[in-house]
Amino acid sequence: xxxxxxxxxxxxxxxxxxxxxxxxxxxxxxxxxxxxxxxxxxxxxxxxxxxxxxxxxxxxxxxxxxxxxxxxxxxxxxxxxxxxxxxxxxxxxxxxxxxxxxxxxxxxxxxxxxxxxxxxxxxxxxxxxxxxxxxxxxxxxxxxxxxxxxxxxxxxxxxxxxxxxxxxxxxxxxxxxxxxxxxxxxxxxxxxxxxxxxxxxxxxxxxxxxxxxxxxxxxxxxxxxxxxxxxxxxxxxxxxxxxxxxxxxxxxxxxxxxxxxxxxxxxxxxxxxxxxxxxxxxxxxxxxxxxxxxxxxxxxxxxxxxxxxxxxxxxxxxxxxxxxxxxxxxxxxxxxxxxxxxxxxxxxxxxxxxxxxxxxxxxxxxxxxxxxxxxxxxxxxxxxxxxxxxxxxxxxxxxxxxxxxxxxx
Amino acid sequence: xxxxxxxxxxxxxxxxxxxxxxxxxxxxxxxxxxxxxxxxxxxxxxxxxxxxxxxxxxxxxxxxxxxxxxxxxxxxxxxxxxxxxxxxxxxxxxxxxxxxxxxxxxxxxxxxxxxxxxxxxxxxxxxxxxxxxxxxxxxxxxxxxxxxxxxxxxxxxxxxxxxxxxxxxxxxxxxxxxxxxxxxxxxxxxxxxxxxxxxxxxxxxxxxxxxxxxxxxxxxxxxxxxxxxxxxxxxxxxxxxxxxxxxxxxxxxxxxxxxxxxxxxxxxxxxxxxxxxxxxxxxxxxxxxxxxxxxxxxxxxxxxxxxxxxxxxxxxxxxxxxxxxxxxxxxxxxxxxxxxxxxxxxxxxxxxxxxxxxxxxxxxxxxxxxxxxxxxxxxxxxxxxxxxxxxxxxxxxxxxxxxxxxxxx
Numbered sequence: 062x063x064x065x066x067x068x069x070x071x072x073x074x075x076x077x078x079x080x081x082x083x084x085x086x087x088x089x090x091x092x093x094x095x096x097x098x099x100x101x102x103x104x105x106x107x108x109x110x111x112x113x114x115x116x117x118x119x120x121x122x123x124x125x126x127x128x129x130x131x132x133x134x135x136x137x138x139x140x141x142x143x144x145x146x147x148x149x150x151x152x153x154x155x156x157x158x159x160x161x162x163x164x165x166x167x168x169x170x171x172x173x174x175x176x177x178x179x180x181x182x183x184x185x186x187x188x189x190x191x192x193x194x195x196x197x198x199x200x201x202x203x204x205x206x207x208x209x210x211x212x213x214x215x216x217x218x219x220x221x222x223x224x225x226x227x228x229x230x231x232x233x234x235x236x237x238x239x240x241x242x243x244x245x246x247x248x249x250x251x252x253x254x255x256x257x258x259x260x261x262x263x264x265x266x267x268x269x270x271x272x273x274x275x276x277x278x279x280x281x282x283x284x285x286x287x288x289x290x291x292x293x294x295x296x297x298x299x300x301x302x303x304x305x306x307x308x309x310x311x312x313x314x315x316x317x318x319x320x321x322x323x324x325x326x327x328x329x330x331x332x333x334x335x336x337x338x339x340x341x342x343x344x345x346x347x348x349x350x351x352x353x354x355x356x357x358x359x360x361x362x363x364x365x366x367x368x369x370x371x372x373x374x375x376x377x378x379x380x381x382x383x384x385x386x387x388x389x390x391x392x393x394x395x396x397x398x399x400x401x402x403x404x405x406x407x408x409x410x411x412x413x414x415x416x417x418x419x420x421x422x423x424x425x426x427x428x429x430x431x432x433x434x435x436x437x438x439x440x441x442x443x444x445x446x447x448x449x450x451x452x453x454x455x456x457x458x459x460x461x462x463x464x465x466x467x468x469x470x
Numbered sequence: 471x472x473x474x475x476x477x478x479x480x481x482x483x484x485x486x487x488x489x490x491x492x493x494x495x496x497x498x499x500x501x502x503x504x505x506x507x508x509x510x511x512x513x514x515x516x517x518x519x520x521x522x523x524x525x526x527x528x529x530x531x532x533x534x535x536x537x538x539x540x541x542x543x544x545x546x547x548x549x550x551x552x553x554x555x556x557x558x559x560x561x562x563x564x565x566x567x568x569x570x571x572x573x574x575x576x577x578x579x580x581x582x583x584x585x586x587x588x589x590x591x592x593x594x595x596x597x598x599x600x601x602x603x604x605x606x607x608x609x610x611x612x613x614x615x616x617x618x619x620x621x622x623x624x625x626x627x628x629x630x631x632x633x634x635x636x637x638x639x640x641x642x643x644x645x646x647x648x649x650x651x652x653x654x655x656x657x658x659x660x661x662x663x664x665x666x667x668x669x670x671x672x673x674x675x676x677x678x679x680x681x682x683x684x685x686x687x688x689x690x691x692x693x694x695x696x697x698x699x700x701x702x703x704x705x706x707x708x709x710x711x712x713x714x715x716x717x718x719x720x721x722x723x724x725x726x727x728x729x730x731x732x733x734x735x736x737x738x739x740x741x742x743x744x745x746x747x748x749x750x751x752x753x754x755x756x757x758x759x760x761x762x763x764x765x766x767x768x769x770x771x772x773x774x775x776x777x778x779x780x781x782x783x784x785x786x787x788x789x790x791x792x793x794x795x796x797x798x799x800x801x802x803x804x805x806x807x808x809x810x811x812x813x814x815x816x817x818x819x820x821x822x823x824x825x826x827x828x829x830x831x832x833x834x835x836x837x838x839x840x841x842x843x844x845x846x847x848x849x850x851x852x853x854x855x856x857x858x859x860x861x862x863x864x865x866x867x868x869x870x871x872x873x874x875x876x877x878x879x
Contacts, residue, residue: 077527081527114486117486118490118554118557119553119556122553126550129552129564130553132545136539136542136545137520137523137542141524143532144531144535147531147535148527148531160613204569206566
């Protein structure tokens with residue numbers, strides 16, 4: 062007998078029929094002898110419907126009230142799922158974030174979970190019930206309703222799993238697991254049976270939008286085994302866990318691509334201390350997030366400084382940088398918003414040299430020019446022209462044999 | 471400076487534009503120097519939408535979960551109204567029933583308010599805010615969400631007004647007050663400036679569906695001045711208060727008609743103790759509510775026993791009574807579901823004789839046969855054939871000069 066936390070997203074509970082299917086899945090887990098806590102999101106479309114109502118009244122509505130409004134979405138789903146479970150003869154009880162004391166800070170619309178009172182949940186489980194908890198929401202010290210931001214239901218599920226010391230946290234989505242790359246780009250993409258928290262974090266932050274980054278961080282921190290699987294199909298999904306020493310591990314777990322990038326270069330800047338700050342300070346002040354940063358060693362006391370931002374911030378960033386460049390006496394500012402970032406991710410590269418050069422060689426062989434490079438311990442990212450995205454992904458997927466199960470299985 | 475509780479129903483907050491209008495009305499009251507607590511219902515159509523979702527999953531859903539579900543309707547409105555108020559520069563804060571501790575019993579879907587913690591509301595008012603409270607909902611001792619039943623938002627408003635010792639509780643609806651009779655039947659019907667709690671109770675229970683009966687009882691019990699007025703038009707509405715000794719009072723305040731009636735007569739029953747119980751016992755066991763009851767003095771040791779039920783229960787009641795009549799050796803059972811109840815209501819009749827005979831005379835003059843009569847201290851009801859409804863109402867309205875303001879104003 063184990064305790065499982067299951068989380069179902071908006072698409073999985075999008076209408077009465079689908080809610081019925083979720084109830085069937087929950088009951089199947091109960092029949093296997095598990096205690097089950099279910100976390101649900103708002104029905105798909107509901108959050109947007111509520112946001113639209115709010116924006117009709119105020120394009121920038123009060124964040125406290127926005128949280129009161131949006132929290133109703135999940136409250137509707139917990140009631141409906143509990144009704145579906147009870148109809149099927151399965152004792153169930155719904156709880157809002159406030160009712161199980163999902164205590165957060167007071168940062169409305171992006172609150173962080175501080176604490177969960179597991180008592181009420183354990184009491185309800187002991188009474189033989191399935192416990193259905195509203196995702197995405199909590200309550201601050203003063204009793205105000207808060208929300209965790211979009212995708213926050215994943216975080217609720219992981220936080221509950223950690224607080225309850227659950228054996229597994231299962232995230233049901235509309236995909237059947239984490240893939241070696243986007244199957245729409247490379248049809249040979251393969252579902253991973255297993256991936257580490259660190260790899261998943263890199264994959265998630267690079268654009269594989271299966272899980273919310275914060276929930277993966279949380280799961281890693283509290284070592285909650287996390288499983289991504291499909292609401293609509295049978296299958297084991299992908300298990301996300303800590304790295305195990307004797308795990309059969311591929312060098313590379315996946316290839317990701319991110320189109321949301323734009324690149325800015327300040328060329329011919331006098332190479333003095335403080336250059337980075339003088340360029341990036343005003344960018345940060347404008348609340349623009351910077352992703353990659355590269356500074357080339359200069360000749361004649363001049364340096365080239367390049368960084369990337371989200372494509373939506375490109376125009377704003379360009380204006381700011383042009384002003385800064387003028388003040389600094391830089392030669393020129395170049396910008397390009399037709400670039401993409403392609404990355405390979407894998408904990409295996411830690412202990413293997415030559416991964417980077419194999420990546421660069423593969424791209425060169427396809428005639429793809431690399432515009433920027435950035436590396437971390439388990440990731441290598443390159444910026445290339447947008448037109449090469451699919452070609453780069455497929456070439457790397459093939460070069461690192463990602464279509465094959467590691468160990469030749 | 472006074473404290474006013476305002477309540478807006480579902481039609482008044484039916485869309486963003488109307489919510490904006492409500493915000494304007496609230497701000498107007500603030501500008502007159504009042505502290506304002508607003509109670510709102512779910513947007514019109516929302517409760518039905520949620521019920522439909524629940525019934526797709528279970529035609530008889532769990533009542534606990536139904537309350538969790540339906541409570542979201544009002545929660546949406548409090549957030550939207552607060553957003554509209556803040557957009558207009560008026561500090562506001564929303565509270566669910568749980569957040570202001572509207573403590574109820576645990577009778578899900580028809581809970582009764584036990585207590586309200588006024589502290590949080592006073593603190594928010596002191597901070598210069600409009601306080602927006604979700605109607606219709608509360609929370610029981612265990613922290614479960616409860617609802618008060620349809621129309622419960624009126625009760626929330628009155629209970630809040632009582633707990634806060636508010637100067638007035640204003641119920642905004644889609645009519646501009648309480649009328650001497652239904653204006654669709656008698657175009658000369660006149661809006662009453664003032665009516666007593668007792669009269670309003672009789673009018674409400676007789677079918678004038680302006681206010682929920684329970685909220686009027688509550689207002690009477692705690693002596694909360696209650697004002698019914700229109701969300702859409704300017705005007706003073708109708709004030710419902712305790713009777714004042716020197717109030718300029720008409721003999722009769724209104725004429726009401728109720729079509730939801732059906733009549734059953736058990737004729738020729740042996741006149742023995744226990745007759746009423748033997749007939750009405752099985753009716754009560756079948757959960758059928760009985761309205762009027764008349765037993766005629768019998769001849770030859772026989773009696774006629776007549777009572778009325780809601781028209782929806784007529785067929786069921788007829789079956790039950792036929793069985794009981796047979797057991798008792800009654801001569802026959804007669805039934806009629808084409809009858810209506812017409813009543814005149816007024817505290818003035820307490821101290822004036824002759825009101826009843828004036829009523830009977832008026833009806834006789836129009837050739838309307840009276841089938842049953844029932845009286846209370848401030849009401850006289852007669853049952854007549856359905857076809858006479860409009861004629862009876864207009865004749866009585868005119869006979870008691872209800873089109874004229876009392877005192878000739």
